[in-house]
Amino acid sequence: MSRILVINAGSSSIKYQLIDPGTGERDASGLVERIGESAGRLLHRAAGAEEAVTVTARDHSAAFAAMVEAFARHGTPIAELGIVAVGHRVVQGGSEFVRPTLIDDAVAERILRLGELAPLHNPPQYDAIVAARALFPDVPHVAVFDTAFHQTMPERAYTYAIDPAVAAEHGVRRYGFHGISHQVVSRRAAEFLGRPITDLRQVVLHLGNGASACAIDGGRSVDTSMGLTPLEGLVMGTRSGDIDPGALLHLLRAGYDADGLDRLLNGRSGLLGLAGSGDFRDVRDAAAAGDPAAELAIGVAVHRLRRYLGAYLLVLGGADAIVFTAGVGENNAQLRAEVCAGLEWFGIRVDPERNASEERGARRIGADGSRVEVLVIPTDEEAEIARQVHELLG
Ligand code: AMP
Numbered sequence: 150m151s152r153i154l155v156i157n158a159g160s161s162s163i164k165y166q167l168i169d170p171g172t173g174e175r176d177a178s179g180l181v182e183r184i185g186e187s188a189g190r191l192l193h194r195a196a197g198a199e200e201a202v203t204v205t206a207r208d209h210s211a212a213f214a215a216m217v218e219a220f221a222r223h224g225t226p227i228a229e230l231g232i233v234a235v236g237h238r239v240v241q242g243g244s245e246f247v248r249p250t251l252i253d254d255a256v257a258e259r260i261l262r263l264g265e266l267a268p269l270h271n272p273p274q275y276d277a278i279v280a281a282r283a284l285f286p287d288v289p290h291v292a293v294f295d296t297a298f299h300q301t302m303p304e305r306a307y308t309y310a311i312d313p314a315v316a317a318e319h320g321v322r323r324y325g326f327h328g329i330s331h332q333v334v335s336r337r338a339a340e341f342l343g344r345p346i347t348d349l350r351q352v353v354l355h356l357g358n359g360a361s362a363c364a365i366d367g368g369r370s371v372d373t374s375m376g377l378t379p380l381e382g383l384v385m386g387t388r389s390g391d392i393d394p395g396a397l398l399h400l401l402r403a404g405y406d407a408d409g410l411d412r413l414l415n416g417r418s419g420l421l422g423l424a425g426s427g428d429f430r431d432v433r434d435a436a437a438a439g440d441p442a443a444e445l446a447i448g449v450a451v452h453r454l455r456r457y458l459g460a461y462l463l464v465l466g467g468a469d470a471i472v473f474t475a476g477v478g479e480n481n482a483q484l485r486a487e488v489c490a491g492l493e494w495f496g497i498r499v500d501p502e503r504n505a506s507e508e509r510g511a512r513r514i515g516a517d518g519s520r521v522e523v524l525v526i527p528t529d530e531e532a533e534i535a536r537q538v539h540e541l542l543g
Contacts, residue, residue, distance in 0.1 A: 151233040152176060153535040154285070158237070158277030160269060161185055163212045166531045167195075167230060170539035173532035176230070179219060181212040193219035209273065210280040217284070235281050235290045236538040238329065238530070239274050240379075241267035242294030243320065249297070249537045252278060252290040260292060266320055266377065291538045298328030301369040306464075309376075323381070325373035327355045331363040333533035334474045334526045339368070341511045342470065342522060350465040352458055355528065356484070357475030358386040358427070362454070364461035372464050374457050380414060383457065384450040386427035389418035391453070420446050429477045429484075451487045458488065462495060470522040471497065473514075479527055485514065489523060496520025 157164040166178040177195035181204065189206045192199070193216070200219065206212035220227040237252070243263045250256055257278050264271035282290055299307075307323040309316060316322060331353050338353075339346035346368040353363045360383040364372040374382025374390075384390045397410055405413070421427035423446035424435060435443035462468055473485050482504045489499045498519040503512070515523035 152231045153234050153236055153538050154232050154281075155236045155531045155534045155538075156238065156277055156281060157531070158209065158274050160273040163209060163216070163277060165216055166535075167232070168532060168535040170535045173529065173535065175531075177220065177223075179216060181206055181215055184209060184212050189215075191215050191219055193223065195220070195223045195225075198223060208280070209276040210283070213277075213280050213284050232285065232288060234288050234538050234542055235285055236534040237274065237278050237281070237290060237292050238295070238534055239292045240270035240295045240326065241324065242292075242296045243324070244300070244322075246292070246294045247297050247300040249291050249293045249541045251541070252282070252292050256292065257282075266324075289542060291541055293329060293534045293537050295326045295328045296324040298332045299323075299325030299363075299370045299373050302371060302373070306372045321377055323373075323376040325361070325363070325370065326375045326379045327359065327361045327363070327373075328370065329530045329533050329537075330355050330474065330528040331361075331365065331370060331373070333530065333536075334472055334528050335363075335365045335368060337511060338470055338472045338524050338526050341513075341524060341526065344469075349469045350467060351470045351472055352461045352465070352468050353472045353474065354454065354458070354478055354488070355475045356383075356454075356473065356478035359388070360385045360390075360475070360477070362457040362461060364464045366465055372461060382453075384423075384446075384453050385419045386429070387416050387419050387421045389414045389422070420450065423449060429481065433481065433483070447484075447487075451484065454488050468521050470524055472524045472526050474526050474528040479509075479525055482514075485523075485525070497523065499523050 152167050153170050155166045155168055161184045162180060162182045164180050167176045179193035181189060181191050183189040184206045187205065189204045191204045192201045204215040206215055217227050239260055241263045243266060257275060260271055261275040278290065309321060334353050335351050336346055338351060339349055351365040353365060355361050359379055362374045362383060363370055380388050382390045400410060419427060420429065420432050424432045424443040426432055432443045432446055436447050477484060485504055486499055489497050498516040499514055500516040504514040511526045513524055
């Protein structure tokens with residue numbers, strides 16, 4: 150029995166899953182929330198049972214201790230679970246990390262230093278790495294980066310047209326994110342179609358709370374909508390996506406400072422900013438009830454999606470498949486229909502019945518005879534992390 154413990158840490162939470170890398174099956178999963186607050190919460194699922202308890206986790210180390218106790222309460226002490234490696238999701242790998250990487254002290258330090266480019270993500274992920282290495286000192290720890298998949302983008306796609314000296318000094322270029330998801334979804338799409346991924350041009354639309362589009366040629370990312378940070382591109386739950394940088398200068402001169410702009414664009418924009426809720430279901434319900442702000446929010450989001458889809462059809466010189474994934478992409482048939490409406494000229498036709506089907510799992514929603522396949526492929530970032538760790542360690 151060998152298992153990989155997959156860790157996805159944020160500033161105030163740690164998600165964990167215990168995965169069989171061969172089958173992708175979970176033996177256990179859970180979440181510690183509100184780390185650093187006086188009353189945190191732990192949710193633990195194992196062997197068909199679920200437990201939610203209040204815990205006090207003053208830091209990531211304490212959160213891992215709470216996780217270990219939860220495993221012990223549910224029958225199997227963590228030492229007996231057969232954990233052979235720990236996989237850590239790391240958001241920003243910069244230009245230096247292009248593949249999963251075995252973590253030693255030097256790698257951990259570099260991950261912390263890349264926090265300059267991802268202040269909200271890398272520092273807490275570094276904390277989790279330090280805590281997990283102390284708790285599991287005898288197994289390899291591997292970092293799997295959200296940016297790595299996009300390191301195949303050509304220079305012309307990742308370069309911002311600014312003074313190269315300034316860009317180099319500050320690491321300003323497009324990195325792209327959601328790479329773990331784009332990678333697993335594009336591979337599973339190829340498996341679903343029974344075709345070699347090297348033969349396929351795919352546009353993958355990862356539409357969740359965060360959202361990004363990716364142009365994938367033969368299994369390699371050649372363009373993606375997120376940039377230096379996960380703020381660029383599509384309209385998201387609370388993030389604006391693309392906005393004229395001149396608007397930021399205008400707001401700075403009008404009295405905003407950097408933190409104020411950060412809160413505005415990352416936390417109070419997107420669907421939340423336009424329609425009052427960052428949850429797509431709420432916005433869809435409000436639009437159906439005739440709320441004009443919600444209708445506009447969806448209109449803006451769909452318009453932006455179609456712009457990126459059109460752009461990526463040209464970047465790829467045509468497409469073999471358009472693939473929807475993540476919370477909204479997997480579940481909202483109406484959005485999928487709106488994104489693909491009127492694109493018959495491009496060989497893209499959605500079958501309304503297939504699209505509306507309650508079926509879950511990988512499925513085809515394109516019409517018979519649609520030149521471009523239209524698919525829904527559920528994402529599974531944790532299974533992909535476990536797979537990449539397993540592959541690295543052999
Ligand atoms: P994710 O970040 O992938 O977990 O996706 C979260 C987003 O998916 C939220 O905006 C949810 O409203 C949306 N979502 C989840 N389930 C559904 C559903 N059945 N219909 C529409 N949107 C959904």
